[in-house]
Amino acid sequence: MLRGLWQLTWLEIKIFLREPLGAIGTLLMPVAVFLVVGRAMGRGTGTPSAGATAFLQSGLPVMASVFISISAVVSLVTIVSIYREGGILKRLRATPLRPYTILSAHVLVKLLFTAITLSLLMLAGRRLYPAGLDVPVFSFAMAVLISTLSILSIGFVIASLVRTARFAQPVGALIFYPMIGFSGLFVPIESMPPSLQVVAHLLPMTYIVSLLRGIWSGAPWSAHLGDLAALAVVSMVCAALSAKVFKWE
């Protein structure tokens, strides 16, 4: 039973928007980074190099999307720990709200803002790619949402282990951002030393990058069933784990 889910989700959206830093950081920062990097690479030298063009074609959008996902997750970890430290989770739990309703509301809020930021990004992209790209926008958006959902589950595990709100944000950032380095976004996985390749294949970010890059360049979903399966495993394992270790107070 999901009594109160919509009311709570709507409230959390409003509350989130009342915190100016959170709203600006989550909604506008990825778009700003995207525009600045895109401009620097695309227009720095009269004609962009082949590598820069390739990055603009698929690397940059994928990177920006990964940033959106990660900032959503870090923000979730932070909010959950603030809510726990302030006794807000405990207070909400002492109502007819079911525990998973409380957490689902936060997941929905994060997914919604991921979608909004992504839309802003697409709009901003029109300035960088005036000619327009032949991109399956809806599929790509779905892929970003799936990616976000899968690492949100890791966020809950982190939120369970990090007890104080002060450390939630840095710990979250320290865990997620370095994953990008191993994800094949900048350095192809095939060119990594074998030991790092193993690491790369253990990190969910690798599958996210592979999925996003593929869908962006027009590959069908069926070509990425492996990535989807890996992300599904991550979600299920982390959801089960956090159900065990999650602390409400």
Added chain:
Amino acid sequence: MSRDPQTAVRVAGVRKTYGRTVAVDEVSFEVFEGEIFGLIGPNGAGKTTTLECVEGLRKPDRGTISVLGLDPFRDVYRLQERIGVQLQQAHLQKRIKVWEAAHLWASLYRKPASDADRLLDQLGLADKRHAWFMTLSGGQQQRLFIALALINDPELVFLDELTTGLDPQARRAIWELVRGIRARGKTVFMTTHLMEEAERLCDRVAIIEHGRIIDVDSPQRLVDRHCPERTVVLVTDDPLAEERFHTLPRVDEVIRVDTRFTIRGRGDDFVTALIQCLAEHQVRVRDFRTELPSLEDVFLKLTGHSIRD
């Protein structure tokens, strides 16, 4: 009021440990319908743990709890419909507005929003409807929590350290609100470490110390039982007075400073005996005051014993 009070809460032999720390042990008591029942004791005595076991937020390791005929841990969702809860040190989202919290709670309990608005009015929060939670004063926050605890028109209301951190004026205002809850026929189960609060507010109290209940009764009967001492302070010029005071039945000591006497004795009849003595010997008294022991004295006495043991 029926002569035979119905039991709202029955706690029997409850034990709860956190790791190797025993929070409460062998705790047993009953709360009757329509009363304000207080669980009193110092910080860390096990008040909140006991309360949260009764609310169904914690599962006791041992013992049985029945709340309005339900098992609070197993039937927690059914119970939540019938109880109201105010938690110690709980907060709401910093930027949630007062009316938003009230309406959310109303919707969770399937009550119309108008019920929530009426409660905000009754608790003096009408002009704070649009204020963020973080901008409310301590007293206003607690009034909001009381409003939220009452929104489902509960039969039983739990209040945990309701007035901690409030100034005396806000505290008195909250006491009036709690009496108002009882006047509506509801049962109140509260905790406090303020003896004055318990004495003024509670019909019955349970004293808890180191996780164990020491005694349960009305504040007056606890005082009578544990602190039979009576102290009378009076001022007289009568030169024979001191000798006469020494002959009073059950007198413990007579302290004299000039014309001021402090006379200590024990028992309900001690003050009467003293007054009779004064009248009989026509002792002229310029000042007369009795000092009655309070719950505070009871508590000091009881915990003092346990420390000496």
